[in-house]
Amino acid sequence: xxxxxxxxxxxxxxxxxxxxxxxxxxxxxxxxxxxxxxxxxxxxxxxxxxxxxxxxxxxxxxxxxxxxxxxxxxxxxxxxxxxxxxxxxxxxxxxxxxxxxxxxxxxxxxxxxxxxxxxxxxxxxxxxxxxxxxxxxxxxxxxxxxxxxxxxxxxxxxxxxxxxxxxxxxxxxxxxxxxx
Amino acid sequence: xxxxxxxxxxxxxxxxxxxxxxxxxxxxxxxxxxxxxxxxxxxxxxxxxxxxxxxxxxxxxxxxxxxxxxxxxxxxxxxxxxxxxxxxxxxxxxxxxxxxxxxxxxxxxxxxxxxxxxxxxxxxxxxxxxxxxxxxxxxxxxxxxxxxxxxxxxxxxxxxxxxxxxxxxxxxxxxxxxxxxxxxxxxxxxxxxxxxxxxxxxxxxxxxxxxxxxxxxxxxxxxxxxxxxxxxxxxxxxxxxxxxxxxxxxxxxxxxxxxxxxxxxxxxxxxxxxxxxxxxxxxxxxxxxxxxxxxxxxxxxxxxxxxxxxxxxxxxxxxxxxxxxxxxxxxxx
Numbered sequence: 001x002x003x004x005x006x007x008x009x010x011x012x013x014x015x016x017x018x019x020x021x022x023x024x025x026x027x028x029x030x031x032x033x034x035x036x037x038x039x040x041x042x043x044x045x046x047x048x049x050x051x052x053x054x055x056x057x058x059x060x061x062x063x064x065x066x067x068x069x070x071x072x073x074x075x076x077x078x079x080x081x082x083x084x085x086x087x088x089x090x091x092x093x094x095x096x097x098x099x100x101x102x103x104x105x106x107x108x109x110x111x112x113x114x115x116x117x118x119x120x121x122x123x124x125x126x127x128x129x130x131x132x133x134x135x136x137x138x139x140x141x142x143x144x145x146x147x148x149x150x151x152x153x154x155x156x157x158x159x160x161x162x163x164x165x166x167x168x169x170x171x172x173x174x175x176x177x178x179x180x
Numbered sequence: 181x182x183x184x185x186x187x188x189x190x191x192x193x194x195x196x197x198x199x200x201x202x203x204x205x206x207x208x209x210x211x212x213x214x215x216x217x218x219x220x221x222x223x224x225x226x227x228x229x230x231x232x233x234x235x236x237x238x239x240x241x242x243x244x245x246x247x248x249x250x251x252x253x254x255x256x257x258x259x260x261x262x263x264x265x266x267x268x269x270x271x272x273x274x275x276x277x278x279x280x281x282x283x284x285x286x287x288x289x290x291x292x293x294x295x296x297x298x299x300x301x302x303x304x305x306x307x308x309x310x311x312x313x314x315x316x317x318x319x320x321x322x323x324x325x326x327x328x329x330x331x332x333x334x335x336x337x338x339x340x341x342x343x344x345x346x347x348x349x350x351x352x353x354x355x356x357x358x359x360x361x362x363x364x365x366x367x368x369x370x371x372x373x374x375x376x377x378x379x380x381x382x383x384x385x386x387x388x389x390x391x392x393x394x395x396x397x398x399x400x401x402x403x404x405x406x407x408x409x410x411x412x413x414x415x416x417x418x419x420x421x422x423x424x425x426x427x428x429x430x431x432x433x434x435x436x437x438x439x440x441x442x443x444x445x446x447x448x449x450x451x452x453x454x455x456x457x458x459x460x461x462x463x464x465x466x467x468x469x470x471x472x473x474x475x476x477x478x479x480x481x482x483x484x485x486x487x488x489x490x491x492x493x494x495x496x497x498x499x500x501x502x503x504x505x506x507x508x509x510x511x512x513x
Contacts, residue, residue: 029205035200042197052201059210065453084456119192138186139193152457153481169189 058082122172130165189440256344262289274323277368278314284342294326294337298409298472307383314379321369381411393468412471421463422505451491455479
């Protein structure tokens with residue numbers, strides 16, 4: 001199976017806050033990499049709108065650092081903010097969820113809990129830290145050291161979290177069907 | 181894990197992710213969100229630092245409607261209405277309505293639709309006119325249309341009940357999530373619930389600064405999953421527990437240790453830029469006003485996040501106390 005994660009290229013280094021064509025460098029970054037961030041956010045949250053809000057929250061937290069960090073370092077910066085926001089702040093601030101039945105319909109979105117998402121259902125059973133490690137290592141293809149840097153934890157912790165997560169996924173009833 | 185398993189997981193994750201939705205204005209919404217947050221923090225800090233003009237009569241209203249008034253000419257009782265059902269501003273016309281009429285003598289903060297928070301026991305009775313002006317000065321909510329939608333970012337929802345001398349009330353509802361609406365009455369939709377939330381908190385803090393805390397507060401129910409107060413300040417903590425990750429129960433903080441920590445918290449300064457990493461450790465406390473407050477360790481644990489985007493730089497003495505509490509938490513059955 002081939003990876004289908006395709007997004008626009010990173011804006012080139014040296015992009016100013018406002019480029020020659022009037023496009024803000026931050027806007028250009030979001031345009032090029034926003035969907036990639038959204039995909040990781042979706043794997044963390046399992047929900048279209050929560051993923052969008054996680055991305056927006058991470059971007060909002062990072063926006064003022066754009067000029068200081070620079071275009072080359074901005075994506076790792078945003079990713080770090082997004083994952084640590086997911087692990088720490090998310091559970092405090094967004095613990096109480098609203099009933100979706102009262103919310104406006106958003107056309108064009110497939111349900112998040114259809115049959116193809118058994119893997120996601122298994123992911124939902126993981127603690128947040130393990131889920132984040134799995135997404136970083138096996139979706140974003142980061143090394144153990146890079147994942148540790150994103151999460152602000154040691155490489156050893158990444159290894160142990162990853163090991164526990166894989167054990168849990170391997171034994172998840174949600175995934176037994178594919179193995180049989 | 182075998183190499184086969186490894187590839188299976190990579191492929192499975194890639195296949196599971198749906199196509200991202202159209203989000204053409206994602207950057208704009210993110211920067212707007214950043215500006216809203218900055219405005220909220222600035223308003224809170226300025227409000228807390230504002231000079232208090234005293235002479236006001238303080239009264240309070242219990243959640244069950246019984247008054248504890250200090251003025252014989254008591255304002256009418258104001259109680260919290262039920263939490264409304266989630267709504268959607270599909271009646272927004274893009275124009276402001278009549279707003280809150282002048283003459284209110286109290287304003288009580290109540291739970292609204294959204295994440296629950298610790299509702300203050302006391303009602304606002306000073307600066308009510310300023311709060312009225314704040315509501316009436318909010319911009320109209322943009323007119324809704326067929327394509328109008330809101331994200332489902334979750335946060336507190338609140339209601340402010342304005343009380344009048346004749347016993348009538350006007351309810352203003354704010355949603356710090358989703359559509360971010362302020363609704364005055366039934367059909368006057370405004371923007372910027374964060375500004376109103378911050379203004380109420382600032383005014384109630386001013387009122388408290390000019391008065392004394394109640395002689396008694398409800399018994400503290402300090403767990404590791406608190407619903408923090410929007411107006412409480414950690415420097416007013418009188419009782420607290422230490423929490424961390426894991427199933428262990430909250431560790432009570434001895435009074436002498438708490439005194440050291442609270443005194444040290446007074447040195448808090450604007451947090452500025454903080455490294456993004458998660459460090460366990462929280463203090464959950466109850467203040468002399470009965471508020472539940474929480475402070476959390478920032479990346480590395482040398483600084484802790486306080487209200488109003490302040491950060492507490494932990495002194496060596498406090499660090500020793502916190503390290504000991506963390507050890508007790510880890511060893512708790």
